[in-house]
Amino acid sequence: MGAKMVNFGGWDMPVEYAGIVSEHIATRTAAGLFDVSHMGEIEVRGPQALDLVQFVTCNDAGKLADGQAQYSGLMTSAGTFVDDLLVHKISDGHYLLCVNASNQDKDFDYIRSHGRFTAQAENAGERYSQLAVQGPKALGIVQRLTRAPIASLKYYRFLAGEIDGVRALIARTGYTGEDGFELYFAPEHSEKLWNDLLEAGRAEGLVPCGLGARNTLRLEAGMCLYGHELDDTTSVWEANLGWICKLDKGDFLGRDALRAQKQSGISRILAGFEMQERLIARDGCPVLDAHGKEAGRVTSGSPAPFLKKNIGMAYVPVESSAPGNTVRIAIRAHEPVARIVPLPFYKRAR
Amino acid sequence: MYPTDYRYTKEHEWVRIEGDLAAIGITDYAQHELGDVVYVEMPRVGTKLKAGESFGTVESVKAVSDIYAPVSGEVAEINPTLADAPESINKDPHGKAWLIKLKLASSAELAQLMDAKAYEAYIADKEKEASA
Numbered sequence: 406m407g408a409k410m411v412n413f414g415g416w417d418m419p420v421e422y423a424g425i426v427s428e429h430i431a432t433r434t435a436a437g438l439f440d441v442s443h444m445g446e447i448e449v450r451g452p453q454a455l456d457l458v459q460f461v462t463c464n465d466a467g468k469l470a471d472g473q474a475q476y477s478g479l480m481t482s483a484g485t486f487v488d489d490l491l492v493h494k495i496s497d498g499h500y501l502l503c504v505n506a507s508n509q510d511k512d513f514d515y516i517r518s519h520g521r522f523t524a525q526a527e528n529a530g531e532r533y534s535q536l537a538v539q540g541p542k543a544l545g546i547v548q549r550l551t552r553a554p555i556a557s558l559k560y561y562r563f564l565a566g567e568i569d570g571v572r573a574l575i576a577r578t579g580y581t582g583e584d585g586f587e588l589y590f591a592p593e594h595s596e597k598l599w600n601d602l603l604e605a606g607r608a609e610g611l612v613p614c615g616l617g618a619r620n621t622l623r624l625e626a627g628m629c630l631y632g633h634e635l636d637d638t639t640s641v642w643e644a645n646l647g648w649i650c651k652l653d654k655g656d657f658l659g660r661d662a663l664r665a666q667k668q669s670g671i672s673r674i675l676a677g678f679e680m681q682e683r684l685i686a687r688d689g690c691p692v693l694d695a696h697g698k699e700a701g702r703v704t705s706g707s708p709a710p711f712l713k714k715n716i717g718m719a720y721v722p723v724e725s726s727a728p729g730n731t732v733r734i735a736i737r738a739h740e741p742v743a744r745i746v747p748l749p750f751y752k753r754a755r
Numbered sequence: 756m757y758p759t760d761y762r763y764t765k766e767h768e769w770v771r772i773e774g775d776l777a778a779i780g781i782t783d784y785a786q787h788e789l790g791d792v793v794y795v796e797m798p799r800v801g802t803k804l805k806a807g808e809s810f811g812t813v814e815s816v817k818a819v820s821d822i823y824a825p826v827s828g829e830v831a832e833i834n835p836t837l838a839d840a841p842e843s844i845n846k847d848p849h850g851k852a853w854l855i856k857l858k859l860a861s862s863a864e865l866a867q868l869m870d871a872k873a874y875e876a877y878i879a880d881k882e883k884e885a886s887a
Contacts, residue, residue, distance in 0.1 A: 420790075426791040
């Protein structure tokens with residue numbers, strides 16, 4: 406298909422097909438098709454599956470109905486991130502966790518090490534391929550290939566159905582800030598479903614999209630990427646993800662540390678910024694305080710193809726983090742101004 | 756594909772002689788590798804450059820690429836259209852999207868550069884390596 410390929414964590418992945426900008430804009434105005442089979446899946450089953458999931462994550466999985474998913478964090482005992490993930494409740498005693506490709510084995514070993522629950526964790530990455538269809542036209546395109554009632558699937562809900570005869574878990578989730586679906590199915594059907602979806606979406610403007618557009622889309626939507634905004638040194642509060650942290654749900658790894666940090670306060674926090682001059686801040690660029698000293702680092706920085714601005718996220722001192730405040734960012738020999746803005750940068754029209 | 760009256764570097768810059776000026780740009784191979792160009796950083800007119808010295812950057816969505824002077828000289832002109840239309844580097848890298856024009860210090864340096872045939876062989880090898 407003419408893709409530019411790259412080695413991504415041991416997977417041979419397409420960075421772009423026709424180009425990052427055109428793929429990004431297509432996803433915001435029509436639809437994009439993403440091969441995200443590199444993502445990891447961990448299934449947790451057993452009478453105490455919920456207890457195990459609750460213990461290792463910070464969000465309240467007990468609130469999930471069958472067929473509902475939530476964004477969550479796999480926590481260290483310090484209240485920092487082993488990974489970020491989606492927790493899907495398939496049924497009582499059966500959960501599917503979708504984790505980052507690069508953390509699959511680490512996450513699996515970590516969950517399995519908490520062995521006192523009557524539950525089995527399975528590293529199921531090899532049993533699943535995953536495709537994502539994202540964009541305003543995604544619903545119509547996927548509906549062409551299924552009789553399942555996906556039009557009435559609410560955001561972050563999923564069902565088991567068939568896509569062109571292939572059994573699949575169809576979730577109304579995504580990593581782009583658009584409406585769309587993530588499809589989980591057995592790997593032997595990958596090529597067929599890829600081709601079927603491209604064909605079904607051709608007239609609507611569906612295009613294949615690579616990792617490059619996946620990154621610019623999630624950044625515009627203010628979504629975190631593990632290894633950039635999140636790692637085992639960033640706490641839930643610092644990452645500005647308090648909304649997924651349910652201290653009252655019961656004991657979980659990191660709860661005590663997070664309680665304590667809530668009391669004592671944090672010194673740095675994740676903030677979004679827009680460049681005020683033409684230069685582009687990149688991952689790792691230092692953020693400077695008023696005296697020109699390094700006060701933080703850009704975690705993700707890039708041009709935003711849809712918003713037509715240069716944006717990024719960075720950990721900044723709490724006192725500099727209010728929207729409207731300005732900081733300077735060191736980019737090669739320059740120190741251009743960036744303005745703190747509220748997240749997300751982009752919100753789709755509903 | 757690659758103009759036969761240009762000369763080329765291993766870092767994928769080209770040179771075109773216009774009297775005592777050398778127009779310099781990046782090749783089609785380079786723009787393809789980079790992807791959508793979004794920003795170009797250029798030197799000031801009057802800057803003196805030595806062959807092999809970095810004189811600016813071409814940035815795509817994903818990458819920042821240094822550009823190197825193929826020959827020595829003094830910057831006489833910078834392309835005024837690139838600030839507002841950096842994507843022209845993708846569209847017309849050998850023509851409209853020249854980056855700078857240098858007043859040549861010495862035409863002897865041109866002999867060190869590849870001609871079109873040698874450059875095409877060079878990138879064919881690179882593509883073989885990449886798909887190995």
